[in-house]
Amino acid sequence: MKYTITIPEQFPAMSVKELLEDYFLIPRKIRHFLRTKKHVLVNQQIVHWQSEIQAGDLIELIFDEEDYPEKVIPWGTSELVEVLYEDEHLIVVNKPEGMKTHGNDPTEIALLNHVSAYVQQTCYVVHRLDKETSGAILFAKNPFILPILNRLLEDKAIYRDYLALCQGHLLKKTWTMTDKIGRHRHDRRKRIVDPKHGQVAKTRITLVREMGNYSLVNCQLETGRTHQIRVHLSHHGHAIVGDPLYSHIVADRLMLHAHKLTFTHPFTLETISVHALSDSFEQTL
Incomplete structure (x- = not known):
């Protein structure tokens, strides 16, 4: 595998060594192979690893098969994929409701297999959406960029906005929910608010409009706990319509949709912002 990356204008000053180790997060063993095999070129030249990179420099990285052995998974159906953004390294697609992000065993076919x-080629999950949730979801197209995208997620630099139709009217138009979330003791499928043993969770809620006895809200995640939006809203008396685990209001689907995904591309430093449409929510907007 050969990857060519042009250093953008706003890129911070660093050496070739720092670029590979601290920014690209290439494991030490693979960095050793790159160095001994002279598989790192800057402007088509072999350079000292302490050399500083400059804006406009052309970085070429050559990885052998043993550097990143390909993970083989069964392929799904490409026609089921709705692409929102794609380049050499990553792809964002619009996940339909009722489809898992990835299978629970190697033979199960899910969105990852279709993508x-x-x-x-085998892609990699960066973050996931619940089976019942639709919307924008990001995959890495190679193992080289995967840890870089994972770091963006950990640093809360991938912004995810959801639309939810929930029961009742909110007491205020903006609401930051910070209840800790833990596992349900008796139902492994469910999560609960657990102030003592739960994990930190933060969801920003903004009212979009009231619709009869319901509210359409925008939810922005600052953490990514399992069922986070669903648990936070239901805990405060605003369960999402059609939620099979946390609501008694039956609907054709869980009314939760990841409508916007925004992040800075780690190689170009461009802002990538995509919008995912959903027939279920278009009717409410």
Whole structure:
């Protein structure tokens, strides 16, 4: 595998060594192979690893098969993939409701398998959406960029906005929910608010409009706990319509949709912002 990256204008000053180790997060063993095999070129030249990179420099990285052995998974159906953004390294797609992000065992076919079939190579999950949730979801197209995207997620630099139709009227138009979330003692499928043993969770809620006895809200995640939006809203008496675990209001689907995904591309420093449409929510807007 050969990757060519042009250093953008706003890129911070650093050495070739720092670029590979601290920014690209390439494991030490693979960095050793890159160095001994002279598989790192700057402007088509072999350079000292303490050399500083400059804006406009062309970085070429050559990885052998043993550096990143390909993970083989069964491919799904490429026609099921709705692409929102794609380049050499990553792809954002619009996940339909009722489809898992990835299978629970190696033979189960899920969105990851469909995306891999579309790309014609094994892709990697960066974050996930619940099976019942639809909307924008990001995948890495190679193992080289995966840890970089994972770091963006950990640093809360991938911004995810959801639309939810929930019961009742909110007491205020903006609301930051910070209840800790833990596992349900008796139902492994569910999560609960657990102030003592739960994990830190933060969801920003903004009212979009009131619709009869319901509210359409925008939810922005600052953490990514399992069922976070669903648990936070239901805990405060605003369960999402159609939620099979946390609501008694039956609907054709869980009315939760990841409508916007925004992040800074780690290689170009461009802002990538995509919007995912959903027939279920278009009717409410």
